[in-house]
Amino acid sequence: MKRKAADILLVEDDAFEVELTLHALRKHRPHCLVDVVRDGEEAIDYVWYRGAYERRASAQPRLLLLDINLPKRSGVEVLAAVKGDACSRLASDLYESYRCGANGYVVKPLDFGKFDQVIAALCLYWLDLNSVPRLDGVHQSIPA
Numbered sequence: 001m002k003r004k005a006a007d008i009l010l011v012e013d014d015a016f017e018v019e020l021t022l023h024a025l026r027k028h029r030p031h032c033l034v035d036v037v038r039d040g041e042e043a044i045d046y047v048w049y050r051g052a053y054e055r056r057a058s059a060q061p062r063l064l065l066l067d068i069n070l071p072k073r074s075g076v077e078v079l080a081a082v083k084g085d086a087c088s089r090l091a092s093d094l095y096e097s098y099r100c101g102a103n104g105y106v107v108k109p110l111d112f113g114k115f116d117q118v119i120a121a122l123c124l125y126w127l128d129l130n131s132v133p134r135l136d137g138v139h140q141s142i143p144a
Contacts, residue, residue, distance in 0.1 A: 005059035006035040007127065011043040011066045011078065020112065021065065024119035029127065035061065040073025044081045063126045067108075068097075076100060 008025065012018045018036055025034055035056075037043045045051045047060065064082075068075035076096045083101030097105050106122065109115045 004033055005057035006061045007032040008034045008063045008065060009043070009046060009061040010034055010036045011040070011064070011070065011075065012036065013038050013067065013070055017067070020115065021119065024116045025123070027116065028120045029123050032123075032127070040070040040075065040078045043078045044073065047082050063122070065122070
């Protein structure tokens with residue numbers, strides 16, 4: 001039996017950062033299903049249903065929280081693979097991320113209080129307020 005598709009994919013290699021993020025997500029979105037992968041290659045496998053993820057739920061997560069500095073492949077390389085574009089390593093991460101198709105770029109605050117606020121705002125916008133296209137071309141908001 002397949003499990004429900006994840007609402008959020010967290011791509012983070014630092015165990016402390018994973019726990020911090022999951023804590024904030026549980027606080028603000030206790031019913032959201034979160035999948036965690038630890039490196040860039042695993043993230044690409046997840047998105048493209050390869051390897052260990054070839055039989056995961058068919059829907060893609062609605063929110064991708066992607067660290068830039070990852071083992072195996074950087075966050076920018078993951079973004080390029082997800083969006084189907086090759087990125088130059090010479091430009092800044094911010095400009096490259098947008099060039100590769102990112103819909104947003106948020107720098108992770110070091111202070112937990114600010115980090116918690118950022119997670120709340122990201123969830124509010126991307127999971128409640130953002131409208132996404134449906135297959136029939138009509139935009140809709142997706143309730144959390």
